Amino acid sequence: MSKGLQTRDTALREALAQASHVGLKNITIGTLADSLSMSKSGLFAHFRSKEQLQVDVLDHAADLFTRTVIQPALKEPRGLERLRALVDLWLGWDGYADWAMPGGCIFISATMEFDDEPDGPVRDRLVAQQQQWFDSLETVIRGAVREGQLREDLDTLQFAHELYGLMLGHHVASRLLRDPAARERAHTALDRLVAAASPGAGTPAPA
Amino acid sequence: MSKGLQTRDTALREALAQASHVGLKNITIGTLADSLSMSKSGLFAHFRSKEQLQVDVLDHAADLFTRTVIQPALKEPRGLERLRALVDLWLGWDGYADWAMPGGCIFISATMEFDDEPDGPVRDRLVAQQQQWFDSLETVIRGAVREGQLREDLDTLQFAHELYGLMLGHHVASRLLRDPAARERAHTALDRLVAAASPGAGTPAPA
DNA sequence: GTCAGAATCGAACGACCGTGCTTTTATGGT
DNA sequence: ACCATAAAAGCACGGTCGTTCGATTCTGAC
Numbered sequence: 001m002s003k004g005l006q007t008r009d010t011a012l013r014e015a016l017a018q019a020s021h022v023g024l025k026n027i028t029i030g031t032l033a034d035s036l037s038m039s040k041s042g043l044f045a046h047f048r049s050k051e052q053l054q055v056d057v058l059d060h061a062a063d064l065f066t067r068t069v070i071q072p073a074l075k076e077p078r079g080l081e082r083l084r085a086l087v088d089l090w091l092g093w094d095g096y097a098d099w100a101m102p103g104g105c106i107f108i109s110a111t112m113e114f115d116d117e118p119d120g121p122v123r124d125r126l127v128a129q130q131q132q133w134f135d136s137l138e139t140v141i142r143g144a145v146r147e148g149q150l151r152e153d154l155d156t157l158q159f160a161h162e163l164y165g166l167m168l169g170h171h172v173a174s175r176l177l178r179d180p181a182a183r184e185r186a187h188t189a190l191d192r193l194v195a196a197a198s199p200g201a202g203t204p205a206p207a
Numbered sequence: 208m209s210k211g212l213q214t215r216d217t218a219l220r221e222a223l224a225q226a227s228h229v230g231l232k233n234i235t236i237g238t239l240a241d242s243l244s245m246s247k248s249g250l251f252a253h254f255r256s257k258e259q260l261q262v263d264v265l266d267h268a269a270d271l272f273t274r275t276v277i278q279p280a281l282k283e284p285r286g287l288e289r290l291r292a293l294v295d296l297w298l299g300w301d302g303y304a305d306w307a308m309p310g311g312c313i314f315i316s317a318t319m320e321f322d323d324e325p326d327g328p329v330r331d332r333l334v335a336q337q338q339q340w341f342d343s344l345e346t347v348i349r350g351a352v353r354e355g356q357l358r359e360d361l362d363t364l365q366f367a368h369e370l371y372g373l374m375l376g377h378h379v380a381s382r383l384l385r386d387p388a389a390r391e392r393a394h395t396a397l398d399r400l401v402a403a404a405s406p407g408a409g410t411p412a413p414a
Numbered sequence: 415g416t417c418a419g420a421a422t423c424g425a426a427c428g429a430c431c432g433t434g435c436t437t438t439t440a441t442g443g444t
Numbered sequence: 445a446c447c448a449t450a451a452a453a454g455c456a457c458g459g460t461c462g463t464t465c466g467a468t469t470c471t472g473a474c
Contacts, residue, residue: 003471004421021323025233029462041464042422050462103323112319115382116228116310127383155395162396165376169368172375175322176334188362189369196399210441211451236432248433249452257432 008046011036012060013100015053021103024054024110024122054122061106062129069093070136079147080194083140087163087190091183094171104175107133108168134160151199162193215253218243219267220307222260228310231261231317231329261329268313269336276300277343286354287401290347294370294397298390301378311382314340315375341367358406369400 001009014035019027029050033043047053073086094105103109107130114123137160144150150159166189174182195201208216221242226234236257240250254260280293301312310316314337321330344367351357357366373396381389402408 002420007421023230023232023320025230028460030460039423040462041424044463045421109319111379111383112316113230115379130379130383158392158395161376161380161392162373162399164379165372165374165396166369167372168375168379169372172318172322172337172371173368176318176337185365185368188365189372192369192403196403209450214451235430237430246453247431248435248454251433252451255433 004046007038011038011043011046012056015057016061016064016106017100017102019054019057019103020101020106020109023113024057024106025113027053027057029053051121055125057106058110058122058125058129061101064100065093065107073140078143080144080149083144083194084190086137086140087167087186090167091170091186094167095174104171108171134164137163148199150194150197151201154197159193159197163190166190166193211253214245218245218250218253219263222264223268223271223313224307224309226261226264226310227308227313227316230320231264231313232320234260234264236260258328262332264313265317265329265332265336268308271307272300272314280347285350287351287356290351290401291397293344293347294374294393297374298377298393301374302381311378315378341371344370355406357401357404358408361404366400366404370397373397373400 011032015027015032018032018035027050029044030040033040036043047056069086069089069092073082073089076082076085093101094108107126110122110126111130114126117123134157138156141150141154141156141159141163145152145154145156166186169189170182170186173179173185179185218239222234222239225239225242236251237247240247243250254263276293276296276299280289280296283289283292300308301315314333317329317333318337321333324330341364345363348357348361348363348366348370352359352361352363373393376396377389377393380386380392386392
């Protein structure tokens, strides 16, 4: 790898770490340069604008997410086992303290920062990534359906959304409220979610 | 109301609106002053620091939340009816477009901004508010238990957390993904949550 | 070892940041 | 109508922001 690409990579790693706890909007070329013992302008040259840096950080994070969450989960046998592995890896990702993302999942914080922003390169990329993530979730869920472990007529997209909500709840409980029971609560919620989608479960309740 | 308090109130209203879409961290005395056709220093005098302004904005939002969500819900008969009313009002609150909070629920965005911040006046206030909100949720849920509409041995705190996760999911679906089905999905999730907690429902599934 | 090109630096820019001070203007009780 | 006081304005400060540009140093193929 050429010197330039190597520096760029190091910079992105540090930028991700900083973005995870001050927010993607609030990373600063100057602060980042200091952390890397570089000049502002020297660092700046690698990305041609702050906006581009933000997009690159998102891409870097997505790569990392794929390698540390999605791919390992795909090694588990298809079905509920894979789904549970995915959730566990996901919970681990959100708690990636000390290295990579001391401030917790960057996609969650970036979502809240850019959700009501007008369209733009950063928001667009983020939306695309999240939609792709929902696709992956649905695929894994459908795997469990095909294995006969979840019921045939399950609304897999709804399931994916509820799973996502569960993870968001975990994020708040563990990070803001610092609740030691957060992880256990997430598992409980997942169990209930799976139970309601099991082939045995009757059509639920009155509206 | 004296002139000073009136100005202060107007300022807080505007500050809340701006904070809801640039984030509580990123509101600016200067921008805020311009929006109010005031001088920076004239506005600044009302709050003695930016940090104090942020705390005051949170308090202002909490007041508004109590008046528009909690109190109206308390007019419904205790039990599931009240719980569903609360959720509907809550969904409305998160979509308070055009006035008050064009950027969606400020507590959600503030949570993501301050979750991994060290303790401080702003974070502390936010945590206290959220914990109080969880208490209110639990109280309403317990009301449904006492009415015999939810089962006796229900873990009401777990229920509250899952309900909160559901709302967070709605926030993402409606604001980031702009999914028109977001509200319907939230209702579906609530139905499932209630169904699983109904007195009829058997002890769910294998671990 | 040379030399083109890549990588980095240093200095500067205009703009805006939060905050402190002093002065001007508006308010409202008497 | 007066006047103490409250509210707002004006101005300045040191700092940081993203970005530009020209000069400098380093890298790596030949």
